Amino acid sequence: MLSAAKMSLYRSTGLSSSPTFIGFDNFVTLFNDPIFWKSLKNTFFLLGVFPLVTMILALFFAVILTQGKIFEWEKTLYRLVYFLPNVLSMVVIGMMFMYVYDFNLGILNSFLDFIGMEAFKRTWLGESGTVMWALAFTMVWQAAGYYMVMYISGINRIPEDLYEAATLDGASPIKQFFIITLPLIWEVVRVTITFFITGAFNLSFIFVKVMTKGGPDHASETLLNTMDIQAFMNANYGYAMAISVVVFAIAIVLALLVKKITERDVIEL
Template sequence: MKKRSRGKGLFVTLSVLPALVLFIIFMVIPTINVFWMSLFKWGGLTNNKKFVGLNNFKILFQDMNFVRSLKNTLFLIVIVTIVTLVLAIALAAILSRDDIKFKNFFRIIFYLPNILSVVVISAIFSAILDANTGIVNATLGFFNLENFQRMWLGDQKAVIWCIAIAMIWQAVGYYMVMYMAGMSSIPKSLYEAADLEGASKSYQFFNITLPLVWNTVRTTLTFFIISSINLSFLFVKVMTSGGPDGSSEVLLSYMYKQAYSNSAYGYGMAIGVVIFLFSFGLSLVINKCTKRDTIQF
């Protein structure tokens, strides 16, 4: 028995070891390096490093451009997350019903944006929102609403909303499919019993469907918040490059510019540390706030 136990333990160790080594090399060590480099004033291309301690962080929170990028990131996290998950859950609930015609067609249509790359989606929305040839201004002009026409990606107030809409369009279908998978596992007998009791569809949704897929919602909520921080950089990079005048800058795009465009690598790594701590802390808060007893059937 002892030999068998040792053999099993050795097999598990050898199975886990490659993944653990890769995790340490590509995740742990780079993360530690980011924290270490944030303590230096360094351009990134020379050996001339100057240890400045926490001075980069002191400068950081006095930098109004950083504060603006933080506000934009928070805005996208809140708006994109709420709208995307609400739409995804609503569409999943509707398309999971047996009486919906052409539901497979609609599933494909809603999931299609997720197949496209972020670059393609950004190019599509850039064309749609173009001030001269875009369909948005053309439609407003057709209905004699010229007062509402504007340079959507050149307007400091409208640009962040345009990015949010593009991110929502890209993500809804993916999360809809995930929620549909969770809803498909709910026994039909629960809904049949609710129908016999005279419960409305909305009552069934909030008291049967949503509680039974809550673990899926909770998991995707954390995942989406973290991924939206990464995706916001890609959308901003392709659609606006942070413009106009930094109005659409987000944390990752501002970090990229400081580290690789402004030759302030140490300062950029300080922003990276803030992003890491912000993401980690936000994940803990979301997990704590959404925690509830598991409902089984």
């Protein structure tokens, strides 16, 4: 990290043994670069959508699979199905969803044809208005099962007596979730929120690189993709390290904010 911060103050191709010291010129250039601001906006879009939707879905499935009225073999089956995307390579998932979103052959547009909603067909990865939502959905599909397993682990540690007592007192399943389940797995939720932040950076980098290459017209480019392009395609290594410093600062600030905002007394069982 210190080496990257130091290199951000130099003009370097990454291969030269004698980089040129230029102070904060890389950062001045960075903050005047419209592509940087577009990639920053896209990154914050994913940081907003991905954690929220993934957490809601993961919690929903975790509650259903631990407290729902379904057979044990069904629970095992559903856990395997939901966790399956985490077994697959993210590159494979990215390539698979490229075909899902394909205009002519993709399942999504074929389904819209089937239900008579042809007007909603889109070139999902080729339009600036839909590409980020398509990427966000792919990220959520890949990650929800992983976090579901973490929440299931937390819920399984809650004594069943608490739910039985709440049921006798007339508490509905929804009320039980908010007064028993969520408070008692809150530390797990706090940890996963931090994972969501790092996951949004990492998943977006891989899926953008595989599925869109940042297009159309930089509409899906994120900070890490911009850094990758500058470092390994434009041989502008010092500039890329300036972007990495910004990414590191954003990740640290968000992690500290999450830690502070979600802080509360731990409830002992």
